[in-house]
Amino acid sequence: MRKKFFVALILIGLSAALHYGCASSRSGSEVQFGLWASEKNLWDEAIFRWKKAIEADPKSVAAHNNLAVAYEQKGLPGEALKEYELALKIDPGNSFVKSNYKNCQENIQPPQKDAAAVKNEKK
Amino acid sequence: MVLAAFTVLAGYTAACAVEPSVKTRVEIPGTAAFKWDAYKEIVLTNFWQEKEVKDFDLNKALIEYLRNEIAPQFKGKLSSATIAWDTAEMLNNKEAWKQVVPQAQDRIILTGKAQFTQDLRKALLAKDRRAIDDGPFAPEKAWAERVAFTFKIEFYLINPESGEILLRKDFLEAQDYENSKEPAEFAFSDLMQKIKLKLFRLFFGSEKSQERYLLRR
Numbered sequence: 001m002r003k004k005f006f007v008a009l010i011l012i013g014l015s016a017a018l019h020y021g022c023a024s025s026r027s028g029s030e031v032q033f034g035l036w037a038s039e040k041n042l043w044d045e046a047i048f049r050w051k052k053a054i055e056a057d058p059k060s061v062a063a064h065n066n067l068a069v070a071y072e073q074k075g076l077p078g079e080a081l082k083e084y085e086l087a088l089k090i091d092p093g094n095s096f097v098k099s100n101y102k103n104c105q106e107n108i109q110p111p112q113k114d115a116a117a118v119k120n121e122k123k
Numbered sequence: 124m125v126l127a128a129f130t131v132l133a134g135y136t137a138a139c140a141v142e143p144s145v146k147t148r149v150e151i152p153g154t155a156a157f158k159w160d161a162y163k164e165i166v167l168t169n170f171w172q173e174k175e176v177k178d179f180d181l182n183k184a185l186i187e188y189l190r191n192e193i194a195p196q197f198k199g200k201l202s203s204a205t206i207a208w209d210t211a212e213m214l215n216n217k218e219a220w221k222q223v224v225p226q227a228q229d230r231i232i233l234t235g236k237a238q239f240t241q242d243l244r245k246a247l248l249a250k251d252r253r254a255i256d257d258g259p260f261a262p263e264k265a266w267a268e269r270v271a272f273t274f275k276i277e278f279y280l281i282n283p284e285s286g287e288i289l290l291r292k293d294f295l296e297a298q299d300y301e302n303s304k305e306p307a308e309f310a311f312s313d314l315m316q317k318i319k320l321k322l323f324r325l326f327f328g329s330e331k332s333q334e335r336y337l338l339r340r
Contacts, residue, residue, distance in 0.1 A: 062338035096336035
């Protein structure tokens with residue numbers, strides 16, 4: 001009887017820990033919702049969800065990274081860079097964020113122009 | 124009971140053990156290298172051709188193509204002018220360009236050099252004789268013909284008021300066709316499509332598709 005009680009207790013403990021750690025946090029569910037929205041090409045909804053995820057957990061690397069991707073999609077590379085930088089501040093070794101950040105930076109660099117094109121811009 | 128505990132544990136572990144990221148493609152809006160808002164009209168001219176292409180009017184096809192493709196991107200008017208080219212050096216002759224468009228204000232000339240070539244190539248290829256390779260026959264070889272098209276083009280944007288070159292960009296594309304009688308029109312269309320993607324990215328900042336990682340948690 002006592003043995004069964006301990007096993008049940010361990011079982012409940014494990015379930016609770018895994019459930020909490022896996023996906024039940026508010027931030028986590030907003031991140032998931034945002035992913036679903038992005039798959040459907042609903043980038044405004046995804047931005048809304050990932051912003052909410054950041055409100056719930058400002059240290060969510062996923063929320064900052066995903067929000068940055070959405071900003072790139074919306075043509076806001078400056079905002080995207082800021083979000084990538086925040087994500088890298090939290091997790092500097094994250095290879096996925098580093099890769100996204102590098103590609104985003106490359107896009108921001110101005111295209112190669114002839115001297116004449118620069119003159120035209122001044123017009 | 125212990126078995127049940129392991130089952131639950133395994134279930135949760137599996138649920139959590141999904142890939143940490145998901146790849147997605149994003150359409151990144153590009154940055155145009157040229158400010159088109161400053162102009163009300165683009166004057167398209169015939170391009171300088173070093174050598175005419177047999178049975179194919181390159182300039183006609185090129186102007187028609189550019190006109191159709193630029194029209195949806197440019198808010199202003201598109202017009203054409205025919206240049207009597209003497210040499211390719213005319214591209215650097217400011218005085219000549221000043222005379223192409225009578226009312227030059229707010230207008231820009233799109234012109235350049237184009238070279239479209241076609242070569243017939245022959246190669247000795249082995250025919251597939253695997254079915255009888257074990258027998259006394261040696262693999263058969265035959266001459267195969269391929270036609271190769273090369274398109275070299277230089278685009279110039281010229282200010283007709285000053286005759287000054289504002290932007291210059293060159294492209295080189297080539298493609299082989301198994302059909303040695305491939306019409307030049309079709310090859311032009313294939314090659315021009317490749318050039319257009321690069322040219323419009325520069326001119327109008329066309330979107331480019333890139334890969335990004337979205338994180339699951």
